[in-house]
Amino acid sequence: MMTENAPPFGLEEDVLKQAARWFGDGKKVAIATVVKTWGSSPRPVGSQLVVNEDSSFVGSVSGGCIEGAVVTEALDIMTSGMPKLLSFGVSDAMAWEVGLACGGEIEVFVERLEI
Amino acid sequence: MKLSTLDNLLSEKERKLPCVLVTRLGDGHQVLWSEYANLSKTEFPEILADACRDALLKDKGCQFELADERYFLQVHNPPKRLLIVGAVHISQFLAPMAVMSGYGVTLIDPRGAWATQERFPGIPLDKRWPDEALADLAPDARTAIVTLTHDPKLDDPALEFALRSECFYLGALGSRKTHGKRVERLAAIGFGEADTRRIAAPVGLDIGAISPAEIAVSILAEMTLSLHGPRRKTI
Secondary structure, three states, X not given: OOOOOOOOOOOHHHXXXXXXXXXXXXXXXXXXXXXXXXXXXXXXXXXXXXXXXXXXXXXXXXXXXXXXXXXHHHHHHHHHOOOEEEEEOOOOOOHHHHOOOOOOEEEEEEEEOEO | OEHHHHHHHHHHHHOOOOEEEEEEOOOOOEEEEOOOOOOOOOOOOHHHHHHHHHHHHHOOOEEEEEOOEEEEEEEEOOOOEEEEEOOOHHHHHHHHHHXXXXXXXXXXXXXXXXXXXXXXXXXXXXXXXXXXXXXXXXXXXXXXXXEOOOOHHHHHHHHHHHHOOOOOEEEEOOOHHHHHHHHHHHHHOOOXXXXXXXXXXXXXXXXXXXXXXXXXXXXXXXXXXXXXXXXXXXX
C-alpha cells in the first residue's frame, strides 16, 4: 500500500490525491486523461496528468512530448470551465512543435476540477 | 470533474473497491460506477454497466459508444499486491521498488529481528508464520508472491499455500540445486510437475544481478513479464 509520506511518483493514486490536495489549498486544478491511443504511444489509455494554476504538474500523458501543450490548454480550461478533447499526432498541424516523436497518435481529455 | 466525484473515487480506492469513472466526452458529464453504486437503470443503462465490468476484468480503460455519445471508461482496480516472505537484504530494495511500481506490498517474516520498521520504513509488516499470514491475506490473480528467506522452514509453508492460490507470479530465492531439493520436498507432499513449474526459480530474470538491489530489479522485471508477457517480436 502507498504510504502517506511516499514521494509523488505520479502513480494513478498520487496524481488524483495531488489534485484533491491542490484544490483544497485553493488552487485551480485541471485533470488530463489519455482516452485513446493509436500506434506506439508512450503512455497507455488512462494515464493522467494533473496541473494547477501555477503550471505545476504531476503524472504524464506522453513521454514528455506533449506535456507542455497540454499544460497550456489546461490553464485555459481551468478558467473557462469547458472540458476539451485534444488530439496529438504526426498528422497534427502543430506536429512540428508538439508531435509525438514515436509516430503514435493520442487523444487527451482535459477537464477542470470544480465544486 | 466535480470535487464530490473525486472524493467518492478516492474513498472507493481507499477501501480497495474496484470502480469505473465514466465520462461523456461530449460535455464531461461523469458517473462513478461500481457494483455497489446503486444507479438507476435510466441514469446508467445496463449495457454501459456491462462495458464497465468488462473493462475492470481487462484492467484497461476504453471508449464506449452509446446513442451517438462517446463515453470514456477509466478503470480503477485496487492495486496489484506483492507479498514478500523474508525481511532480508534483497527485500529492503524489492519492497520500496515495488511500491514505486504501484504494488501494495506486505512483508511477511515471523523473525522479529528481521522485520522491523527501521529496516522497512513505511512497509506493512506481518509477523505471523508465512502460511497463516498468506491464508489471511488471500492472494488472488492480481497478487505476486516471492519467498526470499532461503530457509525451508519459512519458505516451504509459503510455497505450499501459494501453489494453491491463483497468484500471477511465484518466485523463490535459491540456486538450481536448492530449488531441486525444494521441488523434491513439494513432490513428496503431492505437488505435481505442473505445480512446481509455476515457481520462478532461481528467482528473477537472468540479467547477471549480483547486489541485493540488482536482484530486486531482476525480480520486479520477471514479475512484470509474468503480468504482461513480452511485446517486441523476436526476429
